[in-house]
Amino acid sequence: MDVTLPERYLLLGATLAYGLPLVALLAGAAIGAAWWRSDWGAAAGAALAVAAAALAATVLRRRLESAMLARLAIRPVDRART
Numbered sequence: 001m002d003v004t005l006p007e008r009y010l011l012l013g014a015t016l017a018y019g020l021p022l023v024a025l026l027a028g029a030a031i032g033a034a035w036w037r038s039d040w041g042a043a044a045g046a047a048l049a050v051a052a053a054a055l056a057a058t059v060l061r062r063r064l065e066s067a068m069l070a071r072l073a074i075r076p077v078d079r080a081r082t
Helices: 007-036 039-071
Strands: 002-004 073-075
Touching (some): 007 039
Antiparallel strands (some): 002 073
16 A cells, blocks of 8 residues: 655644744743743743644644545555566
């Protein structure tokens, strides 16, 4: 069996898993540092933003999974060519 998936969904999944938390961490730290003007504020802002990103990622992951399942293709592999 050969399982294929469009590259777009692979890139979206990687962005969701790695990019969203990283951007949330950096943005939350910057906003927290600007708001409270301390290192503790930066840490609190980063923690709150990562927690919010984790909650958002679960909703986005479900939507991405349902879209990926619609595009997933399973085909038999020709053994003579391999």
